[in-house]
Amino acid sequence: MIEIAVLGYGVVGSGVVEVLTTHADSIAHRAKEKINVKYILVRRDHAESSLQGEFTKSFDEIVDDPDIKIVVEAIGGLNPAYEYVRRSLEAGKSVVTSNKELVASKGAELLKIAQEKNLNFLFEASVGGGIPILRPISQCLAANDVVGICGILNGTTNFILTKMFHDNMSFEDALKLAQKLGYAEHDPSADIEGMDACRKICILASLTYGHHVYPEQVHTEGITEIRKTDVEYADSWHGVIKLIGEVKKEENGRLQIIVCPMFIPSDSQIATVDNVFNAIMVRGDATGDVLFYGKGAGKLPTASAVVADVIDCVKHLKARKYLFWDAGSPDYIDDYTKDIRAFYVCAKYKEDAEKGLALATKEFSTLEHLKRKNAPLGEFAFVTDTMQECEFRKKCIVLKKAGIEIQNTIRVGDM
Numbered sequence: 001m002i003e004i005a006v007l008g009y010g011v012v013g014s015g016v017v018e019v020l021t022t023h024a025d026s027i028a029h030r031a032k033e034k035i036n037v038k039y040i041l042v043r044r045d046h047a048e049s050s051l052q053g054e055f056t057k058s059f060d061e062i063v064d065d066p067d068i069k070i071v072v073e074a075i076g077g078l079n080p081a082y083e084y085v086r087r088s089l090e091a092g093k094s095v096v097t098s099n100k101e102l103v104a105s106k107g108a109e110l111l112k113i114a115q116e117k118n119l120n121f122l123f124e125a126s127v128g129g130g131i132p133i134l135r136p137i138s139q140c141l142a143a144n145d146v147v148g149i150c151g152i153l154n155g156t157t158n159f160i161l162t163k164m165f166h167d168n169m170s171f172e173d174a175l176k177l178a179q180k181l182g183y184a185e186h187d188p189s190a191d192i193e194g195m196d197a198c199r200k201i202c203i204l205a206s207l208t209y210g211h212h213v214y215p216e217q218v219h220t221e222g223i224t225e226i227r228k229t230d231v232e233y234a235d236s237w238h239g240v241i242k243l244i245g246e247v248k249k250e251e252n253g254r255l256q257i258i259v260c261p262m263f264i265p266s267d268s269q270i271a272t273v274d275n276v277f278n279a280i281m282v283r284g285d286a287t288g289d290v291l292f293y294g295k296g297a298g299k300l301p302t303a304s305a306v307v308a309d310v311i312d313c314v315k316h317l318k319a320r321k322y323l324f325w326d327a328g329s330p331d332y333i334d335d336y337t338k339d340i341r342a343f344y345v346c347a348k349y350k351e352d353a354e355k356g357l358a359l360a361t362k363e364f365s366t367l368e369h370l371k372r373k374n375a376p377l378g379e380f381a382f383v384t385d386t387m388q389e390c391e392f393r394k395k396c397i398v399l400k401k402a403g404i405e406i407q408n409t410i411r412v413g414d415m
């Protein structure tokens with residue numbers, strides 16, 4: 001029998017206890033040991049629950065108990081999760097977490113402690129919820145050089161963009177609906193401003209390329225500036241707009257990494273991923289593109305990934321799983337404006353769109369003119385050829401000086 005503790009009894013913590021209870025026999029069969037939840041760390045009383053014997057409000061009780069071999073951290077956020085995870089590892093307990101904020105900012109440090117103590121620190125659920133992605137990257141695709149990873153890493157924003165596209169909703173109405181359905185938090189900023197996707201691409205990049213990428217190193221834009229106008233132009237371009245996290249390894253060994261909305265052509269597999277679903281594309285030099293698709297959030301999908309990590313910990317109590325990356329450095333990430341891609345531009349020139357387009361054509365040489373119904377006088381939109389982003393920005397400044405009002409620009413994804 002292996003004794004474990006679960007820290008937190010919110011959506012993830014209660015899901016983990018539920019899965020461990022309802023699947024107890026099959027899990028014991030797979031882990032070759034029974035797994036017993038000895039403690040559940042809670043902040044408040046849960047008088048209605050039948051688990052009164054397991055509830056405790058004392059983390060010290062858990063960390064001081066030598067019977068506890070595995071701690072599941074399901075509190076979320078950095079504090080006190082970071083302290084509890086660090087102390088659990090230092091006390092000789094393996095740790096499983098779904099906490100992307102913790103892994104994205106403290107992963108290298110916690111993995112180092114786990115390595116020194118010959119313990120496991122596993123976090124499959126931190127990216128893509130129930131979608132297996134970290135284990136496939138570190139094990140199944142290990143023979144590849146990964147050229148890049150890109151994908152839809154946030155379900156809430158994908159739901160909002162889907163509603164804007166298919167149901168003609170405004171951003172504000174789609175956000176309200178996401179909140180009503182329980183997808184978006186009361187404070188949705190981490191989702192809509194791209195921080196959640198940023199943390200996930202940091203974890204994927206750190207694991208894949210071996211050095212920690214910190215969230216503050218990643219240029220991150222959310223979806224709050226996306227208008228119905230942009231949706232209409234994307235549609236006329238035969239594409240969609242998705243919030244994409246992307247990382248690529250450059251020949252100089254540095255990484256190009258970004259989170260931002262992108263125009264994606266309709267024939268890309270990523271374009272067909274709608275609602276709260278996530279999709280992660282891993283580009284291996286041997287495999288080509290491999291796509292992972294599924295529910296990136298939710299109680300049971302996330303609990304499924306956490307419990308699978310617990311089973312793995314039980315099976316590897318004495319032999320560490322190889323999952324590691326080193327600390328990062330400031331020069332590991334390249335300037336995102338050096339990356340090469342095409343850009344969508346929506347602009348206005350007085351009441352003369354034709355003249356505006358002629359000025360834009362002079363600056364950009366070749367461009368693809370986009371049209372939409374009922375565009376106001378003077379509005380025009382186009383997609384440029386591929387170029388370095390810094391070059392694109394310089395050309396936009398020239399257009400502004402010529403009297404063109406640039407209303408929005410969106411990067412075009414190559415996927």
Ligand code: HSE
Pocket residue numbers: 153154155156157183191196296297298
């Ligand atoms: N808020 C996240 C999302 C779920 O909407 O995808 C947890 O990562």
